[in-house]
Amino acid sequence: MYKIMVIEDSNEIRNEIIVLLHKNGFDGYAPKLFDTIISDIRATNPHLILLDIQLPHRDGFQLCTEIRTFSRVPIIFVTSRDTDMDELMCMTLGADDYISKPYNTSILVARISALLKRTYNNSSQDHLKHGPITLDLATSRLEVEGQIVELTKNELKIMHYLFLHKERIVSRLDLVEYLWDNELFVDDNSLSVNINRIRNKLQPLGLEDFVKTKRGQGYLI
Known part of the structure; x- marks a missing residue:
């Protein structure tokens, strides 16, 4: 995107x-x-x-x-x-x-x-990669070694923002503001719910710690 x-x-x-x-x-x-x-x-x-x-x-x-x-x-x-x-x-x-x-x-x-x-005469902008995971923006999926994880609209936006800032800490406030700016009305509590859902979807693939919490600072991939 x-x-x-x-x-x-x-x-x-x-x-x-x-x-x-x-x-x-x-x-x-x-x-x-x-x-x-x-x-x-x-x-x-x-x-x-x-x-x-x-x-x-x-x-x-x-x-x-x-x-x-x-x-x-x-x-x-x-x-x-x-x-x-x-x-x-x-x-x-x-x-x-x-x-x-x-x-x-x-x-x-x-x-x-x-x-x-x-x-940008290529399709690479629709695919962001970090570690073993590829984020496919066009299909709203995470791909891990041939396995597919389907994402909701909110989950996709969260992962997109984290991928754009990979290896950097993203504050909860920045994530909430980004989602609100994109007309996805997410508060602090529902952000936690969505992060947990993403982790739960990655857990069967052994990647439940892909999205790390930095206490008092935010999230990091």
Whole structure:
């Protein structure tokens, strides 16, 4: 599942885009604060960024320039500024595409899909591997030496986040916030229930300790 970061200061437009992304099979999310966007990009490593021009703290031009100093992540400007000079500036700074608001939702999704296909022209993004386990995002399964473990939607999201942060401790708060951002309404108690269910599913395969608890810190795979 492709992670797409939405950098947009309008709550209405940001939420609209994230819902659109989720409906079309993408993992859409947005940074909480505009003054920590660069660190958020480094931490979450998105597959694609949707970027507005007019933003607080730094405009989209400045952000694009800074992103290009450390990453070739695909960037699509989605903005109400629609002059030829704005588009030229975006492309000169290293953007991959430019879409003016108001946009056609079907065209936006098509542009995103086309850019992702050009950039990641393989199926490896649907399969994440750690140790003996492969997470198949397309079928919501864990595969262990030919054996299959079926996952629920919540379990898949939890494992996806842990796989993306493998060998790093993930706090319970980060997991809960990630699930809520993806419209999966999980509280602290139900997170524990889902983690235990995952462990129980892995236990017959001798991997009940694959998801480790770090007391007072969170989880680690």
